[in-house]
Amino acid sequence: MNKEKQKKLEKNGWKIGTTKEFLGLTDEEASYIELKLKLSANLKRVRTERKLTQVELARIIKSSQSRVAKLETGDPSVSLDLIIRSLLALGTSKKDIARTISS
Template sequence: MDLAQQQCLEARGWRIGTVAEFLELTPAESLLVEMKLALGQHLRERQQAIMSHGEPDDLTRLAKAADWDESVSLEFLIHTLLAVGYTPQDIGQVIAQVG
């Protein structure tokens, strides 16, 4: 949203904020959400590579499960990324880019 739109909405009584503010997330909770989103994005990218290379279906199913299930844990995302070839260093680099 550009500044003009924001000012127009605020003039009409709307309050503009972030998702974290709306959900009343602590900084730690917000960071955890960002980490899950970043790892999920990398998993979706890896999923496409798996499918295009015809790798085993079980890895594809794991990737799909993590991609479409919003309740998937951070631990499951990390486990799945390791299963599809990411190293701990790769995962650390993804997490380091968050925030």
């Protein structure tokens, strides 16, 4: 996949028009990235709601603080698998995950 495009995408809040057309993403690519970003944002929301630090979450999911940071900032190196597993580890229900996806 296209790491560079996604990296760019995550940084520009100043765009004119959609980032999708700016970067020339296909519909699938755009949807996929959008999905990941939504779930990442949700993960951060859930963690902070639970008043956990990134270090604490890292312990729970048996990872590291740096990876949690990457999870939450939508770093292109993180997989949907890890995002979903982290959400599940925090007790997020399937219904909530579904809600986030279709929102």
